[in-house]
Amino acid sequence: MSDEAEPGFVRVRLDLSYDGKDFSGWAKQTSRRTVQGEIEDALRTVTRSSVTYDLTVAGRTDAGVHARGQVAHVDLPAEVWAEHEEKLLRRMAGRLPLDVRIWRAAEAPAGFNARFSALWRRYAYRVGDRPGGVDPLTRGHVLWHDRPLDLDAMNEAAALMTGEHDFAAYCKKREGATTIRTLQRLHWVRDAESGVLTATVQADAFCHNMVRALIGAALFVGDGRRPAGWPAEVLAAKVRDPAVHVVRPHGLTLEEVAYPADGLLAARAQEARNVRTLPGAGCC
CATH class of the missing domain: 3.30.70.580 (Pseudouridine synthase I, catalytic domain, N-terminal subdomain)
Structure with a gap:
């Protein structure tokens, strides 16, 4: 290519x-x-x-x-x-x-x-937790969660996940593909009027199912089924955990892709093609 x-x-x-x-x-x-x-x-x-x-x-x-x-x-x-x-x-x-x-x-x-050449991709995932469900006019873009969600607990969990990690625990493995990614931002906000919670998820790149698996883990923290440190414990294990639920796709939207200045495009493309390893990891 x-x-x-x-x-x-x-x-x-x-x-x-x-x-x-x-x-x-x-x-x-x-x-x-x-x-x-x-x-x-x-x-x-x-x-x-x-x-x-x-x-x-x-x-x-x-x-x-x-x-x-x-x-x-x-x-x-x-x-x-x-x-x-x-x-x-x-x-x-x-x-x-x-x-x-x-x-x-x-x-x-x-x-x-x-x-x-992309520096990062930014996604948004939207969730509604009102007892009556999601606004019919936005139902195609907002997931309904049938338990109340604790925004502070979800952001506490999110803060432990950012940085460069092996996200194998949150990715569907593909032969020959690395699962090392740099998660630059993971943060939740709640809209005061609609009550909808929106997660901003930004990384240099994502592996298959990564965003929806991260959201699934966050929802378990938000509704009290898991402690705030649990998603990071799953991450550290580097293996798929059957307890991590991959949420439905309709709440997810790719919002923005960022690129460097024109003169740096080719260099960024070459860098992105390099196979990544974590510090201290072997080459093979």
């Missing part, structure tokens, strides 16, 4: 959002509706191309997960970009389904890679 477009091609950055309810995740699949599949089909149609131009995305969201600040890139032949640049957004809006929108399409700076 190159950090530069091939000669004769232009790398285009796409900023987009989608409601994940009716998608089987980001990545295209045979006979399943996905965000990537819809965008690539629309792009092929509006550019009247005989080939599909593959997208590279900052964060491959799971089925049912939403995005407000997703970023992707696509390499287009220079002549295709020149022909369609000015009207691409409007034409894509007319072709795409209403649950996915592209807000910006622009030539990317040198060295830009939507996935590897």
Whole structure:
């Protein structure tokens, strides 16, 4: 996966959002509706191309997960970009389904890679704990928890989780992939009017199911079933704990992806590709 477009091609950055309810995740699949599949089909149609131009995305969201600040890139032949640049957004809006929108399409700076150049991804997970349930108008984006939640206890637990750790206990293991991540921020707030609790979860990158597993552990602390130190104890064990519940996807939204200054994009992409180990750990 190159950090530069091939000669004769232009790398285009796409900023987009989608409601994940009716998608089987980001990545295209045979006979399943996905965000990537819809965008690539629309792009092929509006550019009247005989080939599909593959997208590279900052964060491959799971089925049912939403995005407000997703970023992707696509390499287009220079002549295709020149022909369609000015009207691409409007034409894509007319072709795409209403649950996915592209807000910006622009030539990317040198060295830009939507996935590897990213400094961090920020997610929000929203939970309602009112006895009567969740507002019907927000039910597609807020999880209902049927026990009252202690915000202070959840933030006490969250404070013990930040930093660089091996998150194997909170990730679905993938062969050959590291589970070492730097969790930069994990913090809960409660909206005074709606009562909805929102967790901000920010890291350089996430492994599969990591955010939803972290939220599941936090909810057990918040409703009193586990002490505040329990999520950190699970983290230190570095093995999946069957007591950690992976919460449903609809409460999760990718809110923002951040990138360094243009001159640092390629260096960041190279750094992100390096296999990480924790201090004191062996190389293999």
